[in-house]
Amino acid sequence: MSHPSLTECPECGLLQRHKPPPPGGLIECARCGAVLHRDRPDSLNRTLALTLAGLLLFVIANSFPFIAFNLRGNETHTTLLTGVLNLYDAGQWGIAAVVLFTSVLAPGLQLTLLLAVLVPLALERMPPWLPRLFRLVRTLAPWGMMDVFMLGILVSVVKLAEMASIVPGASLFAFAALILVLAAAQAALDPDLVWSRVPLSNPNPATVRPGDDHLACDVCELVMPRTSAVRDGDRLRCPRCTDVLHRRKPESLQRTWALVLAAILCYIPSNLLPIMTLTSFGREQSDTILSGVIFLLAHGLWPLALIVFVASLVVPLLKLLLLTLLLLSVRFRWNWNPRERTRLYRLTETAGRWSMVDVYVVTILVALVQVGNLANVQAEAGAVFFCAVVVLTMLAAMSFDPRLIWDRLESEEHVRMPPTEADKHA
Numbered sequence: 001m002s003h004p005s006l007t008e009c010p011e012c013g014l015l016q017r018h019k020p021p022p023p024g025g026l027i028e029c030a031r032c033g034a035v036l037h038r039d040r041p042d043s044l045n046r047t048l049a050l051t052l053a054g055l056l057l058f059v060i061a062n063s064f065p066f067i068a069f070n071l072r073g074n075e076t077h078t079t080l081l082t083g084v085l086n087l088y089d090a091g092q093w094g095i096a097a098v099v100l101f102t103s104v105l106a107p108g109l110q111l112t113l114l115l116a117v118l119v120p121l122a123l124e125r126m127p128p129w130l131p132r133l134f135r136l137v138r139t140l141a142p143w144g145m146m147d148v149f150m151l152g153i154l155v156s157v158v159k160l161a162e163m164a165s166i167v168p169g170a171s172l173f174a175f176a177a178l179i180l181v182l183a184a185a186q187a188a189l190d191p192d193l194v195w196s197r198v199p200l201s202n203p204n205p206a207t208v209r210p211g212d213d214h215l216a217c218d219v220c221e222l223v224m225p226r227t228s229a230v231r232d233g234d235r236l237r238c239p240r241c242t243d244v245l246h247r248r249k250p251e252s253l254q255r256t257w258a259l260v261l262a263a264i265l266c267y268i269p270s271n272l273l274p275i276m277t278l279t280s281f282g283r284e285q286s287d288t289i290l291s292g293v294i295f296l297l298a299h300g301l302w303p304l305a306l307i308v309f310v311a312s313l314v315v316p317l318l319k320l321l322l323l324t325l326l327l328l329s330v331r332f333r334w335n336w337n338p339r340e341r342t343r344l345y346r347l348t349e350t351a352g353r354w355s356m357v358d359v360y361v362v363t364i365l366v367a368l369v370q371v372g373n374l375a376n377v378q379a380e381a382g383a384v385f386f387c388a389v390v391v392l393t394m395l396a397a398m399s400f401d402p403r404l405i406w407d408r409l410e411s412e413e414h415v416r417m418p419p420t421e422a423d424k425h426a
Helices: 043-061 082-089 093-122 130-143 146-160 170-188 191-196 252-272 289-298 302-331 338-368 381-399 403-410 421-425
Strands: 006-008 015-017 026-028 035-038 067-071 074-078 165-168 214-216 223-225 230-232 235-237 276-280 283-287 375-379
Touching (some): 006 223, 043 170, 082 093, 093 130, 093 338, 093 381, 130 191, 146 289, 146 338, 252 289, 252 302, 276 338, 283 289, 289 302, 302 338, 302 381, 302 403, 338 381
Antiparallel strands (some): 026 035, 067 074, 214 223
């Protein structure tokens, strides 16, 4: 059985037993509603096929011209890395590193590592390094932002439509297909199936009984008595995936507060300072995030303007407000509905990545508009601050432990874990 019958919810900490999900169905936490397990039919074969297709598309997307920019006979050809290299040459190495990692390295590593995990499983082999690689695959998943990059391409093409002609290259079509293939591979992957095939370092782990002092792994979701954990000096490690075990994320509130405050300090200049300067035929025009939205509205592209406005202005501010609200609710032990607070946390964790769209717009324009004295684009300080806001808020959401929201209830209710037949006869 690939889905464990005993699970501790990663969002509220409730320990619960359940049956395997029905075909095509899912299992939700009985307390907070988080999705614990999904049934993914033929997961291994489907994911392996999609991963192989994704790697082929990834090579094509990085090997051929991406977009061409033609201004009065002066043509600029770009690849996926052109904007990154131009940003680096201009001294914007911070933005260049973030764009390189999120648009090229993270997706490429995710596909490569996933292939390295799935091939041995398909051959019914279990190399000792497989759990560590699969842990890294799960860590990289939130940082791959090719879909956001594609939205940035759309916004960039709209901005340049009146200035010059844009010619899509073969890599652009491969990139678009890669987005769909990678999304399908992630949807087909059943992590429970992978972890169920990894042998435990302790072949006869003790059974968790109601009231036992137990630990649950944040990565592979193995639930075990504290005595079954592998001791590594002062730390306890999971006997299956070797990740360090904690009852709660270490110093969660302190780290989240520090990251939120740093993001707030960066948010103000990110909206006041220009994010790029366009020089066209001797005239300079500096754009802030808001002026970019106004440009789209002025050209009648209100759906695209709305997307950029929400992603670049509303989402970062809303995320900062929600994280601050969650931190205060834990600090002062508010009675406000914990299920609703958990949903708000889920929202902050999911939506934050879309704020990268303006960073990608700057990167694409820097790559395309480099036509000597006729036209060129330079990234400005606002882009640096805005990139910092996006990264800091994502790290803040990852640092916050939503189980802290529910800790006040733990002393008021018993863990909802029906006893097993063994427990009844013990």
